[in-house]
Amino acid sequence: MKLKKVQIDHFRHILDSTPVDVQTDVTCLIGKNESGKTTFLEALWRLNPANGKPSLDLTKYYPAWLEKRHRREGRELEEHAFVKATFEIDDKDERHVAKKLGDGVLTCTEIVVSRRYDGKLICDGVTVDDSKVTNRIVAKLDLPASFQSRANSCTSVEALQALAIAIDREGETESAQSIKAALSELLGKSETVHRLASDTLIERLPKFFYFRDYSRLPEIVKIRELLQTAKEDLDLDHRTARSLLEMAGAESDYLLNPDYQQRKRELENVANALSQDVLEYWTTNKHLRVLIDITQRTENVSKGQTVVVDELHVRMYDDSHMLSLPFGERSSGFQWFFSFLAAFSEYESSKDSIVILLDEPGVGLHARAQKDFLRFIDERLSKRQVIYSTHSPFMVQPQKLERARLVEDRGIKFGAVVTSDVLTTDADTLFPLQGALGYDIAQHLLLGQHNIVVEGASDYIYLTVFSDYLGEQGRASLDARWSLVPVGGADQIPTFVALLGIHLDVTALIDSRKQGNQRLTKLSQEGFLKSTRVMPVGEIVGKAVADIEDLFTTDDYLKLYNAAFGKSVTVEALTGNDSVVSKIARFEGVDRFNHNKPAEVLLRDRTMLTMLSAETLENFDKLIQRLNRTISGA
Numbered sequence: 001m002k003l004k005k006v007q008i009d010h011f012r013h014i015l016d017s018t019p020v021d022v023q024t025d026v027t028c029l030i031g032k033n034e035s036g037k038t039t040f041l042e043a044l045w046r047l048n049p050a051n052g053k054p055s056l057d058l059t060k061y062y063p064a065w066l067e068k069r070h071r072r073e074g075r076e077l078e079e080h081a082f083v084k085a086t087f088e089i090d091d092k093d094e095r096h097v098a099k100k101l102g103d104g105v106l107t108c109t110e111i112v113v114s115r116r117y118d119g120k121l122i123c124d125g126v127t128v129d130d131s132k133v134t135n136r137i138v139a140k141l142d143l144p145a146s147f148q149s150r151a152n153s154c155t156s157v158e159a160l161q162a163l164a165i166a167i168d169r170e171g172e173t174e175s176a177q178s179i180k181a182a183l184s185e186l187l188g189k190s191e192t193v194h195r196l197a198s199d200t201l202i203e204r205l206p207k208f209f210y211f212r213d214y215s216r217l218p219e220i221v222k223i224r225e226l227l228q229t230a231k232e233d234l235d236l237d238h239r240t241a242r243s244l245l246e247m248a249g250a251e252s253d254y255l256l257n258p259d260y261q262q263r264k265r266e267l268e269n270v271a272n273a274l275s276q277d278v279l280e281y282w283t284t285n286k287h288l289r290v291l292i293d294i295t296q297r298t299e300n301v302s303k304g305q306t307v308v309v310d311e312l313h314v315r316m317y318d319d320s321h322m323l324s325l326p327f328g329e330r331s332s333g334f335q336w337f338f339s340f341l342a343a344f345s346e347y348e349s350s351k352d353s354i355v356i357l358l359d360e361p362g363v364g365l366h367a368r369a370q371k372d373f374l375r376f377i378d379e380r381l382s383k384r385q386v387i388y389s390t391h392s393p394f395m396v397q398p399q400k401l402e403r404a405r406l407v408e409d410r411g412i413k414f415g416a417v418v419t420s421d422v423l424t425t426d427a428d429t430l431f432p433l434q435g436a437l438g439y440d441i442a443q444h445l446l447l448g449q450h451n452i453v454v455e456g457a458s459d460y461i462y463l464t465v466f467s468d469y470l471g472e473q474g475r476a477s478l479d480a481r482w483s484l485v486p487v488g489g490a491d492q493i494p495t496f497v498a499l500l501g502i503h504l505d506v507t508a509l510i511d512s513r514k515q516g517n518q519r520l521t522k523l524s525q526e527g528f529l530k531s532t533r534v535m536p537v538g539e540i541v542g543k544a545v546a547d548i549e550d551l552f553t554t555d556d557y558l559k560l561y562n563a564a565f566g567k568s569v570t571v572e573a574l575t576g577n578d579s580v581v582s583k584i585a586r587f588e589g590v591d592r593f594n595h596n597k598p599a600e601v602l603l604r605d606r607t608m609l610t611m612l613s614a615e616t617l618e619n620f621d622k623l624i625q626r627l628n629r630t631i632s633g634a
Contacts, residue, residue: 001093001204003355003385004110005086011043011061012036015415019086021604023403025382028396029389029418030432031407036416037389040407041210041357043083044387047115050207050347050354052236058117065412081114081122089201097200101186101193102136105129111201123198130156133193137182147175157183157193206353206385209344212360217241217339219328221312223294236343241312244274244342267292277345278338281376284369287320288334333364337373348380356381358388362395370394393432399464402604420604450481450505450631458599459509459548460486465602466620469609475617476624479631507533507630511547533630540623547579549595551619554580556612560598563608 002024008017014036029037043061046054058077059067070077088110097106108127115121137160138151147167154160160179168176190196221241226234234242274290282288293313298306314327316334327335340361347354362373370392377386389407390396396404408429409416454460463484471477478484538546549557554571557580562568574583585592602608 001087001089001111001201001206001353003085003206004088006040006044007084008040008043009082009084010063010066010080011082012039013063013409013415014039014043014417015063015066017416017418020405020418021420022385022387025385026377026400026403027385027387027405028403029387029405029407030391030396031389031429032391032409035407035409035429036418037391037407038212038359039416040418041359041387041389044085045208045210045357047083047085047113048121048205048207050209050352051239051343052210053232054210056115056117056119062117063415078118079116079120081116084112084114086110086112086125087205093201093204096204097197100200101128101133101197105132105193106197111198113202113205121202123202126194126198126201128193128197130158130193133157133186134160137186140182141178143175143178144172147172151179157187204353206355208355208357209347210357210359211236211340211343217244217314217327217335217342219314219326223310223312226312239346240339240343243344243346244314263294267294274342278341281341281372281380282334282337282369283372284366285318285320287318289317289319291315291317291324331364333362333366333369336362336364337369344381347384354384356384356386356388358386360390361388363390363392367394391432396432420600450479451483451485451507452478452627453485453487453506453508455509455511456486456596458595460484461596461599461603462548462551462620463509463624465606465609466617467624469606470617470621470624476621476628478624479628481631482627505533505631507535507627509535509537509548509627511537535623535627535630537623540619540626545578547581547595549581549598550579551623552580552616553613554583556616557598558584559608559611560601563605564597564601565593 003022005019005021006017007019008014010016017040020040029040031037042054046056055061061082062070062077062080067077089106089108094106098104105128106126107129108125111126112124113121114124134154134157137157138148138154141148141151143151150163150167151160154163161183164176164179164183167179187193187196190199217240218237221238226238226242229238231239231242271290271292274292275288278290279286279288291314293315295311295313297309297311299309301307315324316327316330317324327338330338340358344356347356362370365373371394374395374397377388388395405418405420406429407416407418452463454463463478467476467478536546537548537550538544540546541550543550552560554574558569558571561584569584569587574580574587576583576586581593581595
């Protein structure tokens with residue numbers, strides 16, 4: 001099953017996160033230090049932890065300033081569900097239930113699972129077709145005709161249970177026992193069909209693997225203790241060390257073999273396997289090699305007795321400097337990356353369903369290494385769902401803004417909140433996202449020869465989304481050489497073109513206006529860009545005044561507008577012959593509304609593309625073809 005939504009309620013300084021949508025692959029939590037990112041991940045980890053035994057101590061995690069007040073109000077805080085998650089049921093889950101209850105019994109597509117402070121796991125939303133289960137039981141019964149007829153009329157398991165009690169009272173103990181045995185065989189220890197279905201789905205609930213910045217591989221480990229201790233009893237650091245050996249397929253018989261040659265061969269095999277895996281994603285220094293050794297040390301125990309302790313040592317050898325250093329003396333960024341790779345390896349090939357939670361991954365990594373780790377997420381981790389937190393612009397992918405969720409602490413009254421609406425968040429919280437976009441734009445300007453300059457975020461979103469969608473349909477998509485550059489408003493386009501248009505190939509996509517484009521016309525006359533590279537939107541729809549939103553039919557754009565603002569505006573309610581955004585603003589009685597919000601709806605829910613008319617798709621098809629024709633050499 002897939003995680004769809006998460007809600008954290010009264011855990012540390014999150015009072016109510018409200019349901020947060022989770023991507024099917026990667027979700028990125030962006031926020032300042034102490035904003036609530038770690039709190040969100042730690043609460044979710046406790047829903048069904050894969051590693052470690054996290055505490056559920058209410059006195060530690062219930063908001064301290066509210067605990068006493070809520071107890072005085074008579075609330076049973078131990079029974080409070082601090083984390084609630086919605087999961088989508090897949091075909092494998094349905095088959096798992098069908099093995100116990102029969103085909104077609106499960107009638108829900110989602111379940112909601114929550115964890116309380118007393119440790120109890122609650123599963124809601126499970127619905128079953130009770131009559132199908134009953135029919136399955138009754139079909140296996142061999143009762144006298146009169147009793148069989150009464151059993152056939154039962155439409156629920158509860159009715160069948162009641163029938164068994166009634167028959168028993170009538171003195172037909174054998175028939176009653178036959179019914180009870182059939183019920184017991186099906187339900188087992190579960191009291192109801194609903195409970196059995198819930199318990200069966202809980203068995204398939206994904207587990208949450210949580211890794212934080214300070215989960216590090218110890219430099220020295222007592223290897224016998226490591227191998228002999230049950231995994232669930234190891235702390236996170238020593239569990240990482242255990243995973244490191246399993247990652248390389250290390251055999252304990254060889255590692256602890258007193259014969260030097262056999263032990264050395266196994267250690268070298270471990271080191272080589274680790275080196276290959278690590279350096280595939282550590283491009284900042286390709287000269288590193290892993291060295292592993294085991295030393296023996298005598299330790300005093302009680303009453304003068306001694307014991308030989310085998311210790312695992314990890315060192316890193318740098319070929320370029322011909323120097324080896326203990327693992328703990330490498331950079332903190334490398335230690336983190338190496339430790340995470342070892343810890344995650346335990347779950348990478350597991351058939352169990354795992355959700356990966358990363359708290360500030362790569363915070364000690366150089367920007368280039370952070371890029372490597374993003375590649376690692378996309379190539380290796382995103383086969384499972386990943387939720388990670390960051391405040392680094394280099395850990396945000398501008399091409400995948402739909403992954404972003406903003407975390408902001410709004411004070412003692414509201415607590416920390418999580419939102420996907422990047423338009424209503426304070427500037428400090430938004431800074432990593434802005435930094436990522438700024439860096440991406442700078443890279444395009446420095447490396448991209450061919451640029452389409454657009455006014456703002458909505459133009460950027462519409463062009464990229466429609467280019468992807470139309471390309472998948474075998475229609476026009478933006479030439480791969482293009483870089484899209486939003487410059488922050490129509491007034492900024494002439495300045496951008498004046499500064500860089502003479503050095504780069506620039507096409508300016510602009511809203512059509514009866515006035516306001518004179519500066520671009522003048523720049524064209526002065527040779528900064530060809531007139532054919534000034535692309536007014538109105539050319540596509542045949543209007544003198546048009547915005548990019550006018551490429552939609554009015555009905556299509558209202559679908560996005562209504563979804564974005566929770567409205568129900570109709571085409572008939574709008575008046576005038578000007579642009580659709582002007583008509584809506586006039587109807588709402590405002591000078592202007594936020595044009596980015598409808599675009600963001602399309603970015604996050606691309607299924608809406610299938611609801612758009614042929615006319616809208618044709619308009620964007622024409623625009624993309626027209627833009628492609630302006631590229632040099634096209």
